[in-house]
Amino acid sequence: MDDAPDIHAHLARHLRSLRRGRGLSLDALATRTGVSRSMISLIERGEASPTAVVLNRLAAGLGVSLASLFAEEDTPQASPLVRRAAQRTWRDPDSGYLRRTLSPPGYPSPIELAEVTLPPGARVAYDSGPGAGIGQQVWILEGEVDVATGEDRHRLAAGDCLCMHLDRANVFHNPADRPARYLVALAADPGRARARET
Structure with missing residues (x-):
């Protein structure tokens, strides 16, 4: 089964962090991607279920792969094994x-x-x-x-x-x-x- 609440919260945090890290406003990212400002805001608050197409546009606008939106930040204590x-x-x-x-x-x-x-x-x-x-x-x-x-x-x-x-x-x-x-x-x-x- 998909762990929707957990993954939506992760996507919200990670997307917001990537956008802010690149110095982009919601409006700037919307202009780059063709995804509306309101949709980006909803995703960043964990209140929307974005499609793969929307996530791909956001990833492209941020200069990252779609897969990286689902990834965790590298940490020294991370385990090399995941069950x-x-x-x-x-x-x-x-x-x-x-x-x-x-x-x-x-x-x-x-x-x-x-x-x-x-x-x-x-x-x-x-x-x-x-x-x-x-x-x-x-x-x-x-x-x-x-x-x-x-x-x-x-x-x-x-x-x-x-x-x-x-x-x-x-x-x-x-x-x-x-x-x-x-x-x-x-x-x-x-x-x-x-x-x-x-």
Whole structure:
């Protein structure tokens, strides 16, 4: 089951902290992202259930990955182990997709792992990413997923793994009549970032 009250409180705190840390007002972040000032305010107070699309726009406006909104700040005392029962989950109220954060919270690591369950027929479109410098791999555990990344289209089945970058639009769609489950791994991609800078 998804621990909605806990994850909404976490998202509220983390989003507010990121926005303030970048010196952005609610109005400035709204202008950057196309998300209304009132919606951002509701999310930061834990009074709204934002969709994955809204969270992705906010993450892009803050220059971070969507996954980082669910992550904890690195702390020296963080454990390198997190048991399944303690892994935080979040359900997108629009598509119904369920996201489980697998990486130990607060433990410094160069990668972030998440497990996603995409319901039958569900479609999630991310129209923007945080820009160059973040790479993602998607490994299908069960079912099928159609992935569009920029102009490229892929039909992925169990066992398939796709590398992609988060500097362009990405769309995930489950064309089947049963849930699809996949692993997402994100990591900094310094080579890609350097290529974009030159």
